[in-house]
Amino acid sequence: MTTSEPSRPRRPHDRRPTLEAVAARAGVSRATVSRVVNGGTGVRDAVRERVRRAVDELGYVPNSAARSLVTRRTGAVAVVIGEPETRVFSDPFFGRQLRGISRELSAADTQLLLLFVQHRDDHARIGRYLAAGHVDGALMFSLHDGDPLPAMAERCQLPTVYGGRPDWPGADRAPRPLFVDTDNRDGARQAVRHLLDRGRRRIAVITGPLDQTSALDRLDGYRDALGVADPDPRLIADGGFTAEGGERAMARLLAAAPDLDAVFVCSDLMASGALRTLRAQGRRVPGDVAVVGYDDLEPAAWADPPLTTVRQDVEEMGRLMARLLLRRLGAGPEAGEELAPVITAARLVVRESS
Amino acid sequence: MTTSEPSRPRRPHDRRPTLEAVAARAGVSRATVSRVVNGGTGVRDAVRERVRRAVDELGYVPNSAARSLVTRRTGAVAVVIGEPETRVFSDPFFGRQLRGISRELSAADTQLLLLFVQHRDDHARIGRYLAAGHVDGALMFSLHDGDPLPAMAERCQLPTVYGGRPDWPGADRAPRPLFVDTDNRDGARQAVRHLLDRGRRRIAVITGPLDQTSALDRLDGYRDALGVADPDPRLIADGGFTAEGGERAMARLLAAAPDLDAVFVCSDLMASGALRTLRAQGRRVPGDVAVVGYDDLEPAAWADPPLTTVRQDVEEMGRLMARLLLRRLGAGPEAGEELAPVITAARLVVRESS
DNA sequence: ACGGATGATGAGAGCGCTCTCACCCGTACC
DNA sequence: GGTACGGGTGAGAGCGCTCTCATCATCCGT
Incomplete structure (x- = not known):
């Protein structure tokens, strides 16, 4: 051998296994593997078992991009906080709220994506991000008056729940915002x-x-x-x-x-x-x-x-926000009509400073 | 008219415009629109202008799932913190580090995805998430001994930078971890x-x-x-x-x-x-x-x-972590060899408590 | 024994994008 | 005038997945 072949453009070793590969190994079609990997109904037990084994052996993990390309779902929601992280991480309020949100979301196997608004021009970046379909919905809080984000979310029809009553663009126009607030x-x-x-x-x-x-x-x-x-x-x-x-x-x-x-x-x-x-x-x-x-x-x-x-039960408010959004996402387009803003009660706690 | 047609399965009104639509409006091919939307080289100015206009008029935003399906890039990195949010949001250390990270990432137009490890079983969920290709790389910190995450990241070959020297599985085996730490x-x-x-x-x-x-x-x-x-x-x-x-x-x-x-x-x-x-x-x-x-x-x-x-300059450490990861991602597969862990200096600050 | 349910499976058409390659046309050169 | 070249453009093949349908056993009732 004088010269070896030029290196192939495709490098199969750094390619993760695909549905196709699993199907081949299990001796079934892609469709069947897909059925097993997802819901998994309508597949004979013997076949299902064979597929499961093939998945394990190959270490198959579904490609999320391919999946969400066809399902139009990403399994993630964005949490947008209208403050720079400096504030977010020094005020325990946000941590608590986020904790409630994250609890509820991870129970529904939904990913949480945290976005901060630092500068004026971050709005555009975030708007673009939300519009790009990276997420199925958004939770926004601590927005300030005149923030363009609600309008942006509205325009690209992104299901959104607000923490605190938002300053709503077309005040009384038809689509009322969904929010959770205390009194x-x-x-x-x-x-x-x-x-x-x-x-x-x-x-x-x-x-x-x-x-x-x-x-x-x-x-x-x-x-x-x-x-x-x-x-x-x-x-x-x-x-x-x-x-x-x-x-x-x-x-x-x-x-x-x-x-x-x-x-x-x-x-x-x-x-x-x-x-x-x-x-x-x-x-x-x-x-x-x-x-x-x-x-x-x-x-x-x-x-x-x-x-x-x-x-005010901040963690619970976070949970409520997440739950509202999940319902909004899960339900059909018009079932959303039933959903309404939630306002929780506030209660005085007397200690020693008064 | 007695009965109206059954509602069509496709609802074009809730479909965002695609490349195809922009191409049609601008009177060019998909390829050309793609060229304009991305780098934008090798397109005549007149054509580019026409495409730009079509994009604006239609409010076109590229579909990220489709794009990352073919490019195998997501433009996002995960930040994994080995602590429950409770701690993350009460210890300013994390906020600072995250701030450094987020600064650096947003400058590179890369999204930050925050993941917390709450329970034992979260490891599996996070591992799956990382393996699913939702992100191009990961930044992990505050991991505890015996955490399976580094091994998982290693297995699915996810470029990772650690905050603080990690407890590395195969101590002296070839692939050394990349990390940023103080002395x-x-x-x-x-x-x-x-x-x-x-x-x-x-x-x-x-x-x-x-x-x-x-x-x-x-x-x-x-x-x-x-x-x-x-x-x-x-x-x-x-x-x-x-x-x-x-x-x-x-x-x-x-x-x-x-x-x-x-x-x-x-x-x-x-x-x-x-x-x-x-x-x-x-x-x-x-x-x-x-x-x-x-x-x-x-x-x-x-x-x-x-x-x-x-x-210790925590924010700077965050920035360094992000920068290291970005270099690791940007460079070719073997250019990564040059990258090495960074250890920053610590300095005593004397105030009144001693 | 046969028509019609019923249930498991596979074939194949996209989803919206990128990227290679071929093509076309204008310019430069011999 | 023909050949070579090169930049601008389009055609088309996928990326990996889901999902609709068609297909094919299988089993029931009469």
Whole structure:
């Protein structure tokens, strides 16, 4: 031999076995193997066994691309969070929600695909990704007003469930969005009423970013409880739903209204920041200033003193979102009509900070 | 008309436009449209323009399943974390690493797919998922000894990069794993030496779970610095890399060795727990007990007092992992030979707790 | 014993895309 | 004027799978 053959373009060794190969080995047709690999009804036991063995011996795993090309199903759903990971991974709220979602999805053998919105231009990228049919549906939460994602999902008819009532483009147009939310307004009302009951009169509020419906609703609940449509603006500060934001907002409030005797903080994480500021400025909690948080997550229990807060079952909300989406996907196109948004209750949990 | 036709099986209205449709509209062949949509070389400007317009008008988005069926590329990589989400979302370490990874991947227009290992049986599910060709490669971290995932990835020849030196199945066999790690042993040595320099003599250690190489390496560094192969076992406790674990481990140490005057805690999160215990038991930091952490993440800066700790650039490590994997994927099959594990340096950051 | 259920199996047509190869036509060269 | 060349374009063969139908046993009732 002088020169060996040029290397073949096809390298069978790095090719995973296909249905065809399994069929050949088991001495049946592709169709039969497919039947066994999937549902597996209508195949004689002896044949099924032979196919199973062939699958094992060859280490056959179905090619997902080929499969979803014909079924138009991918077995995956996207979770889109309208925040940069920095926030997502520092606020336990997201972890909890994601946990509920992931539990429910993996029980249904559905993959979870996590997407973060970092920059403005990420919207386009994510929109393209969703439109490309990588996923069967989407779960979106922590979106901010004017986010183009809902409209994009709508346009490419991607089944979507929102966490928190979304800022919906064509407000009352036919296709109503599916979402899971807590009764934020009522939760806030409970918190502020509790402070009033405790005899507090100068009650401040640290809000979330007001381009989110949840933050807005909680602020509305604060107004409801106070019974004033237009409360003293010196008592309102935006803490952006972060610990540092809460820290700074508290400082601003103390500067603008040194006489405040209570503060309703719209998330536990912000409350932990607010407590730091209060401690630093020598105000006792709850002696000088009573504090109520929102969420009832780790920061509330760990806080010093432990935080009175409004409990919402975040994990359950995640589960509900996933369940809603799965139903939406599983049912026929019009069976979806029965599905409706879910609003869960909020409940005050009294601890030592108020 | 008496009865309308039975509804057609095909519903063209819910079908997204295909290459074929774009080709027809632009008056060219599928091949040409494909050329424009992808690289786009070798097409006359006029034609390219016409195709572009057709794409826009139809709102065409390539079908990813069809594409990856033929290209054998998915444009996505999996990130597998060997911990339940509970931990992932409460330890800022993961968030940081993920952030580095996600930055690098999205710059390369590659999707990130997050998978958690919750239960024992998740391994099988994840293995199947990886084998099914949903992703082009994987990034795995926080794996524990004896985890079958590396072997699975190896078997289906999935390009993989590990975060932290993995517990490698065939130790010295040919295919060496690709990983990114910090010099944990040296970092620990620095921390403990620093405590010795400060005159401490009874130095305890709170370790991570000892089935992880990073925890093991740090414990080795502790031994190195003390210069004893077999330190007093009363000075060693496992904190499991969680805040509560650190809290409990500190309590155990104080009970077993009340005379300890310093503790090297192998993660900031555990250190925050340890500080709680010390405070609760009335030990002053650093007066009575000096504390050094590891990681230099938020808990270190926020701690009271601010924590002396060992800094590792976690985000950068994430970025390095992603970059390594992308190179591995981009390069030809044998060009991969040049790629080697990366070990970054650790550096002590002195603050007020020591 | 025979027509008609019934149930297991195989043949084959796509799903939407990429990519090779052949083709066409215009330009350059002898 | 013929040959060679090369860039732009189209035809068509798959990628690996699912699913509809046709086919063929098998078994029942009369």
